[in-house]
Amino acid sequence: MIRKRSPMTRISVRLVTPPALLIGLYLLFAGHNNPGGGFAAGLVFGAVVMLRNLAEIEAPRHARKLVALGLLGAVAVAAIPALSGGVLFDQVIGEVEVPVLGKVKGGSALPFDIAVAAIVVGLVVALLDGLAATGGLGRNTRRPMEPNR
Amino acid sequence: MLWWLLLSHGFGVLLAALSGWRRGMRAGLTVASAAPLATTIWAVDRLVSGTDPETTEVVWVAGLDLVLRFRTDTVALLMTVLVSGIGVLVFAYGTAYFGADAAGRARFPATLLAFSASMLGLVLADSIWTLFVFWELTSITSFLLVGYNSTSDAVMDAARRALMITAGGGLILMVGLLVLAEEAGTSVISEFGAVDGPAASVAAALIMVGAATKSAQIPFHVWLPGAMAAPTPVSAYLHSATMVKAGVFVIAVFGPVFSGNDLWTALGLAFGISSMLWGAIGALRHDDAKLILAWSTVSQLGLMVTLLSLRTPKGVFAAVSILVAHALFKAALFVVVGEIDVRTGTRRITELGGLAISMPIAAAVAIAAGASMAGIPPLLGFAAKEAAVEAALGLEGPMFIVAGLSVIVGAVLTVAYTTRLLIGLLGPGPDVTVAPNRPLLAIPSMALAGAGLLGYLFIDPVNELVVPAAVELDPSADAYALHRWPGPTLGLAVSMVVIVCGLILGTILARRTLAIPRPVGADVADRWLDAIPIVSRTIIGRVQHGSLPIYLATMATVVSLAAAPFALSLPADRIVLWDDPLQAVLAAVIVAVAVAGMFVGSRLGAALTLGAVGICVSGVYILYGAPDLALTQLLVETVVVVGFVLGLGHLARRFPDSPNTWRTIRIGVSLAVGTGVASALAVAGSQPAGQPPIDDLVRLAADDGGGENVVNVILTDIRALDTLGEITVLVVVALGIVALANVRRSEMTT
Secondary structure, eight states: OOSSOOHHHHHHHHHHHHHHHHHHHHHHHHTTTSSOOHHHHHHHHHHHHHHHHHTTSOOOOOHHHHHHHHHHHHHHHHHHHHHTTSOTTOOOEEEEEETTTEEEEEETHHHHHHHHHHHHHHHHHHHHHHHHHTSSOOGGGGOSOOOOO | OHHHHHHHHHHHHHHHHHHHHHHOHHHHHHHHTHHHHHHHHHHHHHHHHTOOOOEEEEEEETTTTEEEEEEOOHHHHHHHHHHHHHHHHHHHHHHHHSOTTOTTTTHHHHHHHHHHHHHHHHHHBOBHHHHHHHHHHHHHHHHHHHSTTOOOHHHHHHHHHHHHHHHHHHHHHHHHHHHHHHHHTOOBGGGOOOOOSHHHHHHHHHHHHHHHHHTTOTTGGGHHHHGGGSOHHHHHIIIIISTTHHHHHHHHHHTTTTTTOHHHHHHHHHHHHHHHHHHHHHHHHOOBHHHHHHHHHHHHHHHHHHHHTTOSHHHHHHHHHHHHHHHHHHHHHHHHHHHHHHHHSOOBTTTOOOHHHHSHHHHHHHHHHHHHHHTOSSSHHHHHHHHHHHHHSSOOSHHHHHHHHHHHHHHHHHHHHHHHHHHHHHSSOOOOOOOOOOHHHHHHHHHHHHHHHHHHHTHHHHHHHHHHHHHHHOGGGGGOOOOSOOOSOHHHHHHHHHHHHHHHHHHHHTTOOOOOOOOHHHHHHHHHHHHHHHHHHHHHHHHOOOOHHHHHHHHHHHHHHHHHHHHHTOOGGGOOOOSSHHHHHHHHHHHHHHHHHHHOOBHHHHHHHHHHHHHHHHHHHHHTTOHHHHHHHHHHHHHHHHHHHHHHTTSOSBOOOOOHHHHHHHHHHHHHHHHHHHHHHHHHHHSOOOOOOHHHHHHHIIIIIOOSOHHHHIIIIITHHHHHHHHHHHHHHHHHHHHHHHHHHHHHHO
16 A cells, blocks of 8 residues: 655645545534534535545544543533423524624534534544554554654 | 432432542541431331322323332331431441441442432332332442452452343333233232232232242342342341342232232242242351351242241231331341451351450440340340241141241241351350451441340330331231240240250251252353353354355345335336436436446445445436535535545555455445345335325424424424434444444554
8 A cells, every 4th residue: 555645645644634524514504504513514525525534634632532522522412401490402593693694593413513523533533543443554643743744 | 308318318429429539438438327317207206107108209200100109108217217217327437447448438328328229229129110210220329339349350249240140130120010000900019909810910020039039038049149249338228128128029919919819928938938948948058158158048039928928917017027127137237247248357156256356346246146046035036036037827728828837947047147147156166366346347237236135125216116017017916025024935935945955956056067969950050051151152252253245145135025015016007207307317327437436446435336326326416406405415425435535544455355256246246236225216106195285394493483494393392302312322323333432542552
């Protein structure tokens, strides 16, 4: 296999990162009204993280923390309405005036979607990183990787 | 009040762990004793004031009858006094038994209190679910306490064996309770009426067997001697005074329900008589004082089961009295033996002697508790044993006469093994060096043994505790009471003969160990228990062999077998090949790419072809107007390709050559699973499904969910609880992968 990543790979992954992250964010926030949602956004973010790992730009970190925080967040979204006298997952919808964007409508489904995204990112990273670790290429024994150049 | 007490146990577990961790074992045990102390005071107060039973419940799932329900009737309160009262003394004893820096200082107090709480829940339970849950909790905490802080294989085996027998027995009990609940039409224990019929007999047999496992009745007794590997506080608390009584308690509580059932009585007598006699002989066969006590516990539990199975109010009353007296004297004896062990370094009666002079307080306690066990006045054990002898006399019917005679023979053997134990410990013998006294070691045993003496001197308060409990189980038991001196009756004469015979037998056998070989039955039980792990290991070795291709082939074969019925019922006339010619084009591309994938020799190339198939499939979704699905499919394919690139790095670039047979099998399995799944989808798709509620969902999504993407609103709002469940599964999967990868990493670095 390719032992050393070529500069082309590195540079193209670096170039792709910001637009990919933007697409992920768009999917996350637009999901309520247009195609997208937390799961899709999580996949995009996860793929970005793993591409950067593949191109040896940076090693994934915090996967477990993301998973834990995501689940905590999801449970919180479920439990907060119940604890304040409603039912589980009771939606609160409100409108906020945001400069530039104008009136933005949002509900408690958004934090739930963000939690889903966090868990999916963590899962993707754990899955792919686990795949990479369980062989013998030795790339994972070199972490943490060299700082960005 | 009951809720507060249960909650205080829950908090107590946390606090005990915390203070044990910060300040050591002593602090942990001291903190842990607070909740049982409060519970004891509450229960005694309720019993003495004669308050009516109070029921509290928390409904979990009303439709399934899943209710956490507790009831404070007199039997439950009496058991509560024993569980919590002896608990307090055991916690106090533990503070002296363990060194301040003992290992497991956070875990041990917390687990011991968790056991106490489970036992409390068990005795107060008023629904079969509650009973079962707490029953199994006591098994689990017992397992943790037996195996506490030991790495020796023998101890681990003993702990595992205790868990297998008691938890397995719990499952049998559960089935029995379910059958009974179905028959009686309620799951509330206090509402069970007498039941009869074949189903009742099945329930009776299962409940009796389940109870017998917990109360160490022959042939399930094999776990109890092994459990003596636990530290003395655990043995004194779990394996003599409380947990092993759970089975007796269940037999007592369900006795009225099965009062007319012959199978219940016959099984109870068989368990009780064999355990009573063989347990007593077992106590004569050993020279480790703790094992003697364990076997004597088997025997005494057998006595209680026998008395409960006599079907007489006298028998029920005697069983309850023995239960109370036994809890006091047996815990005291365990505590004394533990003290002897700590101060001399041995428990073998062949290596001990002269403790009457070198350890006078322990000796006095041992004599008082031992005499109570043997039924010698002036102690509570005498009054209880009198009740048992009275219950054993004047029975009718061959089965019951045998039971009565066995109770008397068992009493002789009890006096004999007690005499042998006391002579072994206190009489002349090899000199041992004795470490100095620790007051807290002696105080709990003095309290327990003293309770036996005070209970005899002030017998009326004891009657106030015992009689209502017996009446609860059998209303006609109110004619009986414990007596300090029964007067010139036949029972007293029999008791005197029993004591004299037992003393003679015990003196003859003192300093000797009966060399009766182990009976065949015990070995068979042992071998069965040893076989369970071996069998499970063999099965796992066969099933989990670790070959990924074979796993995959197996799974695919099962899938195609499951899909076969669909393939056979394919409705040819309803198949529509395509709605749009573009679909046909896409399908042709998919097939072409998939077939091409078969001929790609490099692994990475094969992965990329698979990715291409997936991307074409997402095109099909687009054509059907499902952008969400297409998007997700596209992203998943991308991530999978990245995964392949990462994972394939460890494998050779090209597929290895494989033998032709294996290749044929793989092609066959692939064809089968492909056809099966395709036809299953075709059948499912061609079924008339009615009008989907899409308009309702769109309206619901817009009005309640505030969103126009119905799929997303369903996921995050309408069916959000489902999503929560799914992401929880994802989290578990992620953690599992991380753990597995870490194992591999550490294997690779070492």
